[in-house]
Amino acid sequence: MFVLNIDDYHNIHRRNQPTLSKTHDINHFVTILLNSNSNIPKIPFYSSNNISIHNSKGIDFELIINYINNNFMDKLEKSYYQHTEIWKQHLSDDSYENKMEFLTIHDYDRRIQNQQELRSMKNSKLVDFILHSLHNTKDYIESANILFATFEKIEQEDYLNNFVIPTICDWPGQINLRRAITLRLNEKDNSGIPSQILSLIPMIGLLHVSLNSRETLFQIYHFFFKMIYHNLFGENKILAQKPKPRLIDLILNLTFYGWKNICNLIINRFKNIKDIEYLILIDLLDNSLPLTLEIYAKLFRCGFYKGYLESIVRIWVLFQRLQRHNYNKAPLIFLSDVFYWTINKHPIIDILKNNLPIFNDYFVENFHSSLRYQTAESNTEKQIIQKAKIIDIERNDEEFKSAFINTRSTKISKVKLISLEKKVSLILLSLFNEIYHNIGKTKNNNNETFELPSFNNKIVDIRVLPLAWSTSNLPDEEKICDAENCNITNSSSNIVLICGHSYHKECLSFLNEKCEYCFNYLSKSIKTNIISLNKRLFKSLNDDEITEITKDNNDLDDNYEDENDIRPVSASNLEWCTQKENTQHAVRLRLHNSRDNNRYQRPIRQIFDDGSTQEFPSIAEAQRTTGINQSNIDVVYRGLRAYAGGYYWEYVKCNDT
Incomplete structure (x- = not known):
């Protein structure tokens, strides 16, 4: 069986500030990596009852809603950590060695001693590494054509006609390949897309999901983790809004290990109190935090399919509540496929259950880490391509690796780790003690923002609060039961769900252990997200999106040019004109609004590391939402800084779609 990774690579080694005479000279490459395992059966295109692996309905929101209601909704009302205690026998333990491994889960450095076997590439083969961008559907089709040509060259065309290749990718890869497949299924030859594209099955790259969930959680609850960080390492230490993944992993893991030491004590003390501050921390520490830490590191890598599938549902709920752009849709695509395959008993389900860890995007990240470590920013594109091919050839040569790759250790001593965990436990005990004395004092500002007394009156929005505050039926702190038309008066026994709603045991039993308000919210969100997603998937390709890439077998020569390259500005490639002519040209191309040339009123786009974006109507709104100074954002646009x-x-051009 083959598993494919298609991902982009750029030659940025560090953050540079461009000068007035030279911009960044960034080269974009495409990595096509194929992983094989002869012990795993090939995945057929059709099931034994002649059902195609592709759902003719596309992304089926009705299927997702029904499946979640029947199989997962009752589980979502319990915290992830309390619910998963029954899974212990299927997962790795919390030994010191495993804890050290979890701290480097998003560090792809092959030099790390305790990760060298995991980070090996012995089953990976580089199909190609080319100078090319991966910005749109056209780019992904062109990259896939290289794979198809390779299969044709080795006389494996029948494989693509009868079997499929799971393609593990990040969000841009998933949405663009899915769009190509959707258009091919619906428009067939009229789409201009080769039929071989149907042999690719884009699947969610869980490593990217894990990384994005941790970063998003860290940023939303930055005020809390900042408090933990300062108490551990000193008030003078500066904690960035978005630190490096290694530091995020350290803070998140220490916080969770510290919580595990005291969770039973805290829960028994507060019992069924509906205080907002308490519910915020319980949802974070007992639900969202362990979910983001374990979905990849434990559930996926241990191959525990049952827990993994439930966690995909949970991680989507988290992304939806935190309003994480794009990733509130990515898990739904995977769930739609899996539920469709399960109902139709397609063989891919058994292969997923028995070989889950091979469906991984780690291999390509590992390859990119090796390439970045063995190249420098001064290398030309030709040198980078040559180095990529050398790494592929020598990937199993232990003498080569030992000669050129020094090992390093990232371990924290066992004594130090235990000390930090205990310190976090004490910090949390002190915090919960303060929350206990502030019960009922949280200030609600029209259900839009909330003022938290135990955090120096920090004002937060509903993303910080548990799921119930995202629904149309908010919890009532004065009521024991939030059930509609509850008429029980002689019962004081209630259950506070992890979402924040509370019910009498009798009322919850009547609802089949499911929160009706949260289900209504999630159902509506699923439908809304899928409808929005399908609009993108069914959008026909423009003529200029269907250009065929010509692959030259020879090495790139010095005169190679690519339209996506960013070249230094010089007098030879500039056209001289007056200021008036330049302004008229910009207005004619709709790049400039002649009535309003104030750039602070123009829409602006934030670009994340995974290629996804978020748009704001103005730079001022971007500052209000992200907390990043608008002046810093503007100097990035003017080329004076690389990042903000x-x-x-x-800035979004007028003709952007």
Whole structure:
């Protein structure tokens, strides 16, 4: 069986500030990596009852809603950590060695001693590494054509006609390949897309999901983790809004291990109190935090399919509540496929259950880490391509690796780790003690923002609060039961769900252990997200999106040019004109609004590391939402800085779609 990774690579080694005479000279490459395992059966295109692996309905929101209601909704009302205690026998333990491994889960450095076997590439083969961008559907089709040509060259065309290749990718890869497949299924030859594209099955790259969930959680609850960080390492230490993944992993893991030491004590003390501050921390520490830490590191890598599938549902709920752009849709695509395959008993389900860890995007990240470590920013594109091919050839040569790759250790001593965990436990005990004395004092500002007394009156929005505050039926702190038309008066026994709603045991039993308000909210969100997603998937390709890439077998020569390259500005490639002519040209191309040339009123786009974007109507709104100074954002646009707040930024042109 083959598993494919298609991902982009750029030659940025560090953050540079461009000068007035030279911009960044960034080269974009496409990595096509194929992983094989002869012990795993090939995945057929059709099931034994002649059902195609592709759902003719596309992304089926009705299927997702029904499946979640029947199989997962009752589980979502319990915290992830309390619910998963029954899974212990299927997962790795919390030994010191495993804890050290979890701290480097998003560090792809092959030099790390305790990760060298995991980070090996012995089953990976580089199909190609080319100078090319991966910005749109056209780019992904062109990259896939290289794979198809390779299969034709080795006389494996029948494989693509009868079997499929799972393609593990990040969000841009998933949405663009899915769009190509959707258009091919619906428009067939009229789409201009090769039929071989149907042999690719884009699947969610869980490593990217894990990384994005941790970063998003860290940023939303930054005020809390900042408090933990300062108490551990000193008030003078500065904690960035978006630190490096290694530091995020350290803070999140220490917080969770500290919580595990005291969770039973805290829960028994507060019992069924509906205080907002308490519910915020319980949802974070007992639900969202362990979910983001374990979905990849434990559930996926241990191959525990049952827990993994439930966690995909949970991680989507988290992304939806935190309003994480794009990733509130990515898990739904995977769930739609899996539920469709399960109902139709397609063989891919058994292969997923028995071989889950091979459906991984780690291999390509590992390859990119090796390439970045063995190249420098001064290398030309030709040198980078040559180095990529050398790494592929020598990937199993232990003498080569030992000669050129020094090992390093990232371990924290066992004594130090235990000390930090205990310190976090004490910090949390002190915090919960303060929350206990502030019960009922949280200030609600029209259900839009909330003022938290135990955090120096920090004002937060509903993303910080549990799921119930995202629904149309908010919890009532004065009521024991939030059930509609509840008429029980002689019962004081109630259950506070992890979402924040509470019910009498009798009322919850009547509702089949499911929160009706949260289900209504999630159902509506699923439908809304899928309808929005399908609009993108069914949008026909423009003529200029269907261009065929010509692959030259020879090495790139010095005169190779690519339209996506960013070249230094010089007099030879500039056209001289007056200011008036330049302005008229910009207005004619709709790049400039002649009535309003104030750039602070123009829409602006925030670009994340995974290629996804978020748009704001103005730079001022971007500052209000992200907390990043608008002046810093503007100097990025003017080319004086590379980043603002850790992100790329660009103004949205009038003709952008």
